[in-house]
Amino acid sequence: MKGKYSISLRTKNLDYDFDIKRKLTVILGDSASGKTKLVYFIGQVGKRPNVKLTCEAPCSVIGEQEWQTAIRNRPGHILFFDENATFINTKEFFDLVKVSDNYFVIISREKLGTLTYSIDEIYEIANKGRRNSLVNHFNRTSDVFRPTNIITEDSQAGFQFFDYLCGGAKGISESARGKDNIVNTLNELGLNNKNILIVADAAAFGSSYNVLKEYIKADRSNNYKLLLPESFEWLILKSDLFSNNYELVERLRHPENFEANNFFEAGSAFNKAQRDFHNVSWETYFTEMLKTYSLNKKHVYTKGKLNPCYFQDCCHKGANVDCDVLCYGDKVDIILGELLKELDLSAVRNTVSAVKSDGDKTIEKQPTKASSVTTKKQKMVSQVDDLKSTGILKANHIQNYQTMYNLATACINLFGNSKPQNVANVQKHLAVYYNLNCDHTSTTREALEGAATNVKDSLKRLVT
Numbered sequence: 001m002k003g004k005y006s007i008s009l010r011t012k013n014l015d016y017d018f019d020i021k022r023k024l025t026v027i028l029g030d031s032a033s034g035k036t037k038l039v040y041f042i043g044q045v046g047k048r049p050n051v052k053l054t055c056e057a058p059c060s061v062i063g064e065q066e067w068q069t070a071i072r073n074r075p076g077h078i079l080f081f082d083e084n085a086t087f088i089n090t091k092e093f094f095d096l097v098k099v100s101d102n103y104f105v106i107i108s109r110e111k112l113g114t115l116t117y118s119i120d121e122i123y124e125i126a127n128k129g130r131r132n133s134l135v136n137h138f139n140r141t142s143d144v145f146r147p148t149n150i151i152t153e154d155s156q157a158g159f160q161f162f163d164y165l166c167g168g169a170k171g172i173s174e175s176a177r178g179k180d181n182i183v184n185t186l187n188e189l190g191l192n193n194k195n196i197l198i199v200a201d202a203a204a205f206g207s208s209y210n211v212l213k214e215y216i217k218a219d220r221s222n223n224y225k226l227l228l229p230e231s232f233e234w235l236i237l238k239s240d241l242f243s244n245n246y247e248l249v250e251r252l253r254h255p256e257n258f259e260a261n262n263f264f265e266a267g268s269a270f271n272k273a274q275r276d277f278h279n280v281s282w283e284t285y286f287t288e289m290l291k292t293y294s295l296n297k298k299h300v301y302t303k304g305k306l307n308p309c310y311f312q313d314c315c316h317k318g319a320n321v322d323c324d325v326l327c328y329g330d331k332v333d334i335i336l337g338e339l340l341k342e343l344d345l346s347a348v349r350n351t352v353s354a355v356k357s358d359g360d361k362t363i364e365k366q367p368t369k370a371s372s373v374t375t376k377k378q379k380m381v382s383q384v385d386d387l388k389s390t391g392i393l394k395a396n397h398i399q400n401y402q403t404m405y406n407l408a409t410a411c412i413n414l415f416g417n418s419k420p421q422n423v424a425n426v427q428k429h430l431a432v433y434y435n436l437n438c439d440h441t442s443t444t445r446e447a448l449e450g451a452a453t454n455v456k457d458s459l460k461r462l463v464t
Helices: 035-042 067-073 092-100 159-164 181-189 208-217 231-236 246-252 282-293 332-343 369-389 395-418 420-438 445-463
Strands: 005-010 013-020 025-029 053-054 059-061 078-081 104-109 122-128 130-135 149-152 171-174 193-197 223-227 353-357 360-365
Touching: 005 035, 025 035, 035 078, 059 193, 059 282, 067 078, 067 092, 149 159, 149 181, 159 171, 159 231, 159 332, 171 181, 181 208, 231 246, 231 282, 231 332, 246 282, 332 395, 395 420, 395 445, 420 445
Parallel strands: 013 130, 025 104, 025 122, 059 078, 078 104, 149 171, 149 193, 193 223
Antiparallel strands: 005 013, 005 053, 122 130, 353 360
């Protein structure tokens, strides 16, 4: 079962309108918030003439006596479970959910520890007169946060990425080694007067959120921000590293249309023989997707050890001219992307470096922020020179545009504040080059090459 389903429920005095788009949806709320009435009226559809429900998928309320049979024998249904159901936290229920071709909507006030679900699929019911809708329980904030410490739930590639960002400094970046161990890690570290950034995979963090939320609420000695992308692999796939892969971009834009239960369709690029993906979460899906798209490439992705291609600025050196990623700029910045708008990483980034000496780690100070910026500018000038003087660009102008777009973005971030007119020229020539790329019928090779030269010249003027 896949796709997004809109549910419209009409009763004599109340209306409910909401969407369901993942296998597991959890609705929380206090008494008298409308949760029980929602389940009650869905159960009355077909029994009471003044209760009408509209949805492209059949909707059913599952009771205490029939739940095993209903899950097995009603494929393609959206199944609703009231908070009084005693079986929801049992292993048998979890095992049936994993292999079921259904969507599940669970009313609950408690942590559903046996189930894996997204923090973005935890809702509360919002009332406005007779109208009722679902609103997210977890509110993402865009306020800028300046962390002094970073804790990741991941102990593998995701942790290695943020550990690299922090220079490998013990005590600055730490792995909790699992989403359910974050609170224990915070207790063990005993931090005080710190700004703590907690990084976890939203796609599977739903069952762990409330425990962490209560801990943060009780801790008045530290400030916290939760950074919850779908997963670390999703963060990489969503970045400009893969933005020239149009199939991938479409899958990321509407993942519910490609997987909700049957993640790997027969005949698709993700179909794996001899494997059953009915029980995977979106977190696992994005991991398998990144592995598939990077298979047999220089940027091949493995979960256990992060490929240096995902944090080293190596493309401009010419070593990866056959790489279909081929981007310019700071890979960490490129992967973090839009998240940089809500993060000031100056307190943790490149402040210390862990160097092995006689089996121990000694801390060495890194260059100041000012000298670090100077070094970045010098590197960017070198990359623009490489772009103009070598044959690094491919004959494929679509990929050329992506390469220059990535480099232009990095240059504008470093040089743009003092050279607004140069920035405008770069953006103008990029737009011309892009439009020529889109017009496949009448664009000549000479026009494309001329537009590419104009972009390179405008970049050179920006950085010198």
